[in-house]
Amino acid sequence: MRTSGEYVEKLREMRKNVYMNGELVERDCSELLPSLRVLSKTLDFVKDPRFEGLITTTSHITGETINRFTHVNRSAEDLRKKQKMIRKVCHLTGGCIQRCMGCDAINALSFVTYELDKVYGTEYRERFLRYLEYFQGHDLMGAAAQTDVKGDRSLRPHEQKDPDLYVHVLEKRDDGIVVKGAKNHITMAAIADEIICLPTRAMKEEDADYAVAFAVPADSEGVKLITHVANPRPREKFKAPVADFGFADSFVIFDDLFVPWERVFMCGEWPLAALLAHGFALFHRHSYTGCKPAITDIVTGASALVAEYQGISGKSHVRSKLAHLASIAELVYAAGIASAVEGDQHESGTFVPNTVYANVGRRHAGTNIYHEYEVLADLAGGLPSTLPFEGDFASPNTRRYLEKYIMRKDGVTSENIHLCFRLLSDMLCSSLSGVSAVAGLHGGGSPIMEEIIIDATYDFEEKKRIAEYLAGIKNQ
Secondary structure, three states: OOOHHHHHHHHHHOOOOEEEOOEEEOOOOOOOHHHHHHHHHHHHHHHOHHHOOOOEEEOOOOOOEEEHHHOOOOOHHHHHHHHHHHHHHHHHHOOOOOOHHHHHHHHHHHHHHHHHHHHHOOOHHHHHHHHHHHHHHOOOOEEEEOOEOOOOOOOOHHHOOOHHHOOEEEEEOOOEEEEEEEEEEEEOHHHOOEEEEOOOOOOOHHHHHHOEEEEEEOOOOOEEEEEEEEOOOOOOOOOOHHHOOOEEEEEEEEEEEEEEHHHEEEEOOHHHHHHHHHHHHHHHHHHHHHHHHHHHHHHHHHHHHHHHHHOOOOOHHHHHHHHHHHHHHHHHHHHHHHHHHOOEEOOOOOEEOOHHHHHHHHHHHHHHHHHHHHHHHHHHOOHHHHOOOHHHHHOOOOHHHHHHHOOOOOOOOHHHHHHHHHHHHHHHHOHHHHHHHHHHHHOOOOHHHHHHHHHHHOOHHHHHHHHHHHHOOOOO
8 A cells, every 4th residue: 555645756757637727737736735635644544543444454356455445345344334434534634535436436347347247248347357456556546437528418428419528439449449528527537546437327229339438547648637626715824624625626538538458347338338327326325425424524513613602502493403413414324324234245246235225315415415504604603704814813903803802602712713713614605615515415416316216226116015005905
């Protein structure tokens, strides 16, 4: 396993293909540093006793100790540990850990390549296992590139006026394939080692060229990463961990990208495109039952803290709001536990989460995200939106006035009150908080996507039979 220093050094050696605000930038530029700090934690915590038994595990391929973010889950306990690890790491980075997408992609590929070989007699499984050994052995960061730009949402891939609005195969050669198109909303692609491309939806026969999966180095010729960052407000005088971490998302452009066959894991097998698309979504939604409770934990903690500082922590309406936040976090987490415990071992050996519980958990998180921020804003009042700048709390001309008039509950220092409200301002009123809220709604699949999966997989007929029995209705 590598260190965070080795990871950053590798990024510096990569070909420059990251664009930001019209400029070609280095992967360790100042705008990407907050994201780099997040991913670096997944390497630094390997030696942290708080993560002993969580962040490392044993490769089922080599028997070597590996980072859990490169692991293919082999049991319910693996899924449970992944979920717990993600929740704990997110507490320390203030939000999205960014590395789970690559982990979820390799887990989906691990069982879908098995199915592809079984149906088509292909060699995808062996290719994938060789790639996985390389991925684990080098402790790589993988960006899962699934979401196509999609163009006209009412049209299928092959019906689009511009065929490049879904990633597709342009050419098949003896040595590999050439692909074209773009993926968007791709978290941490700009600071990833590898881009792992997956289909985004079910395909029909006419869409066969769009049923493609592969992995390439993130700096490959033919890859361009047009990147947006969501970074915290800089802290010049009042340093705090919340101001250290941000995240980056990219349009990933595949511009006549060549992919050698050994890195191709699906090519034209359209009937199984849905299995791979949904397989990734399933693993990712299970990961979400770790990160989303962590984010709710942060909102809950901030809500409880500001209520205490305001002197209202014992009021019944406050206790009710805090209990509601706790219920959201723990119900989502419990759904993840149930998804692991009720999961199944695939023939490939991969342990697959239960579909209904993972989707119920993700849906519950998505439908509540804005309500959580509403609770926090309600308890905080208006000050997070009008808090004076840092310099005003440091300037001898204004500091004494702010220290006097910001006071709340007796016994709490003005410094702590200020730091609390600066955290709340970052959580509620910054550009980063706006991006985080939208990500909380749509990341890992919007609630409507979970509802579609729940509707398709939940046994409503069984529930009808229960009602018929209780009503005394005899089956015809």
